[in-house]
Amino acid sequence: MTHVTFVKKIKSDGTPCRKCAEVEDRLHSAGLMARIDHTAIADERDPDSEGMKLAAELGIDAAPFFVVTTNGARTVYTSYVKVLKEVLVAPISEAEEAKEILARNDDLDFL
Amino acid sequence: MMQVMGIAPPEIAGLASEYAARGPQELLELAFERFENIAISFSGAEDVALIDMATRIRPGVMVFGLDTGRLHGETYRLFEKVRERYGITLDVLSPDSLAVERLVRDKGLFSFYKDGHTECCSIRKVVPLKRKLATLDAWITGQRKDQSPSTRANIPVLQEDAAFSSAERRLVKLNPLANWSSADVWRYIRDNDVPYNELHAQGFSSIGCEPCTRAVLPNQHEREGRWWWEEATIKECGLHVAPPKAAPRSPRSGR
Numbered sequence: 438m439t440h441v442t443f444v445k446k447i448k449s450d451g452t453p454c455r456k457c458a459e460v461e462d463r464l465h466s467a468g469l470m471a472r473i474d475h476t477a478i479a480d481e482r483d484p485d486s487e488g489m490k491l492a493a494e495l496g497i498d499a500a501p502f503f504v505v506t507t508n509g510a511r512t513v514y515t516s517y518v519k520v521l522k523e524v525l526v527a528p529i530s531e532a533e534e535a536k537e538i539l540a541r542n543d544d545l546d547f548l
Numbered sequence: 549m550m551q552v553m554g555i556a557p558p559e560i561a562g563l564a565s566e567y568a569a570r571g572p573q574e575l576l577e578l579a580f581e582r583f584e585n586i587a588i589s590f591s592g593a594e595d596v597a598l599i600d601m602a603t604r605i606r607p608g609v610m611v612f613g614l615d616t617g618r619l620h621g622e623t624y625r626l627f628e629k630v631r632e633r634y635g636i637t638l639d640v641l642s643p644d645s646l647a648v649e650r651l652v653r654d655k656g657l658f659s660f661y662k663d664g665h666t667e668c669c670s671i672r673k674v675v676p677l678k679r680k681l682a683t684l685d686a687w688i689t690g691q692r693k694d695q696s697p698s699t700r701a702n703i704p705v706l707q708e709d710a711a712f713s714s715a716e717r718r719l720v721k722l723n724p725l726a727n728w729s730s731a732d733v734w735r736y737i738r739d740n741d742v743p744y745n746e747l748h749a750q751g752f753s754s755i756g757c758e759p760c761t762r763a764v765l766p767n768q769h770e771r772e773g774r775w776w777w778e779e780a781t782i783k784e785c786g787l788h789v790a791p792p793k794a795a796p797r798s799p800r801s802g803r
Contacts (some may be wrong), residue, residue: 446787449788455663455664459663479787481787481788489787492787495786498786498787499786500787501789531644531647531675531678532647532667532670532671533679535671535674535675535678536666536667536669536670536674537711538674538678538711539553539666539668539669539670539672539674541711542710543698543699543700544691544696544699544700544703544713545711546676
């Protein structure tokens with residue numbers, strides 16, 4: 438039995454994190470939101486918010502991220518594409534994969 | 549003695565540190581000794597210096613550029629000048645036309661000003677680049693540490709390409725100019741009469757697509773000439789705990 442938690446961020450000025458909103462949109466438009474069991478908010482204004490506590494506990498320093506629990510074992514995914522491939526087993530477009538490459542490789546910013 | 553081809557993973561760190569102190573030409577020599585299936589990625593900017601260096605070592609070197617469809621006329625003209633001057637085959641890669649049409653139909657021609665450049669760059673640059681790199685064993689880039697203190701300060705001269713390697717295919721990336729400054733590159737261009745993009749003479753330092761590139765002022769960092777409208781949000785993914793707000797002073801506690 439697999440349980441998937443999606444952690445999204447609220448920035449210190451109270452606005453939603455753009456990347457998190459983008460990932461959420463992509464989950465919705467791919468019809469995958471129903472497979473997310475729980476959404477936790479990491480509110481930068483509140484270190485006791487569920488998502489901030491999870492991030493601290495798991496040593497994660499960026500959002501969004503996913504916590505996948507399977508038979509009691511927890512795995513953290515910071516890559517949306519990896520969650521799609523390995524957990525949700527959903528098709529990934531070339532453009533989506535490319536977007537992830539850019540997002541995860543800062544040095545490609547001058548391409 | 550038989551020539552060793554390729555660069556094995558355990559060799560990479562050692563060679564990177566050995567070649568960090570050597571000139572770009574020496575690294576290019578190593579690259580061409582070790583790899584047959586290797587190409588230079590040319591952006592149409594001052595990385596043209598690499599083509600000049602490389603053609604002196606391997607005259608028929610493979611070079612490719614990414615034509616996003618949004619480049620300046622000056623950049624296209626440089627592509628042609630380079631092709632003629634060095635007698636090379638310059639493989640100009642185009643994005644998938646259906647993906648571009650879909651993006652433009654859904655979001656218009658300037659969506660990047662509203663929701664960032666990632667989506668457009670992914671379609672117009674990264675997908676074609678990924679396809680090209682899937683055919684190579686190694687590639688050579690013009691990346692330099694001084695191009696962006698926040699994102700390129702630690703690039704080595706030689707690395708396994710973590711972004712584009714796959715379980716089936718390991719890719720080596722070489723950055724011969726990593727430790728050169730912009731001034732070093734321009735000295736090379738002048739000394740060797742290398743053709744360059746006319747935009748540089750108009751104040752452009754970093755050159756990308758036309759809508760996403762602007763000239764910079766003297767002493768302004770070249771990074772400020774690209775995607776300037778998103779600077780404030782580009783690094784927004786980190787999780788930072790906001791400092792606790794000072795408790796409002798109670799009238800009773802006031803001195």
